[in-house]
Amino acid sequence: MDRLGSRCSLPGYLRPSVLICLLILTAAFLMYPMLRTLSLQLHSAITGSYVSGTHAIVFVNCPNEQIARDIARAILEKKLAASVNILPKTSSLYFWKGEIEEATETLLLIKTKTSKVLMLSSYIRLVHPFEIPEVFSLLVDQGEVHYLKWLEEGMED
Structure with a gap:
């Protein structure tokens, strides 16, 4: 077991690195619609194309x-x-x-x-x-x- 995992004394607790990964994935999932919209608007501004649904x-x-x-x-x-x-x-x-x-x-x-x-x-x-x-x-x-x-x-x- 690695040193980080050995610090968790109670079985069943998630390692801090796993918690961080879960937080990042959750944040990415929640921010996806906003990030998608921003990227489409940026693409539209650069290429002169239309963003569907505007x-x-x-x-x-x-x-x-x-x-x-x-x-x-x-x-x-x-x-x-x-x-x-x-x-x-x-x-x-x-x-x-x-x-x-x-x-x-x-x-x-x-x-x-x-x-x-x-x-x-x-x-x-x-x-x-x-x-x-x-x-x-x-x-x-x-x-x-x-x-x-x-x-x-x-x-x-």
């Missing part, structure tokens, strides 16, 4: 086009998004309070940074007339680099 498209249904326009303008003014498409007259069928409902709604396609989706969702809940507004997002996997750069510039404070 942007999102948020879908929001509104009861009519005027409310959709009002919400879209407010979102843009608050720099919560860089671009909003308004798709008028979408037909929606859904369950509401145990019944199948049918409505004509207006769909917003909101282009934003993933880091702003939570703030955007909270804001929409405050201003939206629906009791439970439809708000969900999809991550952008790939896109035209110049357009995505333009999106970034549109949301700068």
